[in-house]
Ligand SMILES: O=C(O)CCC(=O)C(=O)O
């Protein structure tokens with residue numbers, strides 16, 4: 001069956017089958033839109049299943065990611081993102097602080113985006129070449145194929161988001177054109193037995209962009225702030241993505257759709273690997289309050305801003321601490 005949302009219990013996030021978005025029957029597509037609306041106005045988080053990304057590609061991405069992080073520090077440092085003008089490449093452990101006032105995050109990462117040669121005219125924020133390990137036959141093709149597939153999936157989900165808001169299905173077409181997407185490989189070492197106060201894999205934060213599609217291994221550790229201010233464990237479901245809405249969608253909808261706090265505490269005792277894909281849209285696209293998201297007499301809470309300016313501001317905030 002297409003397009004079900006299962007609200008299992010208050011401590012579980014809904015599971016949405018998104019294959020209905022590919023149906024030739026508008027009613028099937030709208031049913032997914034309706035399920036998305038419930039999730040977006042409630043927790044702002046859901047599991048996405050029946051997404052069509054081949055399991056073989058997912059397995060290859062996780063295997064290549066594990067192999068990359070297992071390399072000696074000196075090799076990883078050669079690809080440090082500090083060497084990149086566009087935030088691509090390796091991010092060492094404790095490099096980012098997502099939650100102000102806490103110790104830096106216990107994670108290391110690797111950033112990949114659209115691979116544009118240096119010197120391409122008109123490069124903007126976070127646009128340019130990737131940094132690739134030169135001695136791995138599998139890493140680059142796996143990541144490149146996965147990045148392309150995730151852009152397609154994110155665009156399909158944006159059709160569903162449009163339907164959920166009562167807009168034309170292709171309302172976000174210009175937003176999805178040449179999107180400023182980021183694939184982020186993450187490795188969380190086990191939480192130490194004696195963590196510093198507030199030390200976590202990833203401090204509590206909201207995501208910056210549009211949709212985030214998170215692939216996680218079986219370790220667990222992702223926690224989502226529920227509407228009642230309890231932390232909900234986003235327990236791994238094999239074959240699923242955990243999808244959440246970033247700040248741009250909250251801005252767009254005047255907070256009708258939630259950009260929800262989340263964090264990672266890796267208490268599994270083992271290394272945890274995850275791969276969030278951030279779909280942030282066309283750099284020049286202006287995010288402003290959507291039609292239908294203002295009641296009579298209500299004013300927008302947020303000023304219009306371009307995707308690019310919004311992202312620049314958010315990067316400065318979390319890497320400047
Ligand atoms: O690794 C995870 O489960 C979440 C990562 C995350 O929230 C992020 O990178 O923004």
Ligand SMILES: [Fe+2]
Pocket residue numbers: 205206207262
């Ligand atoms: Fe996040």
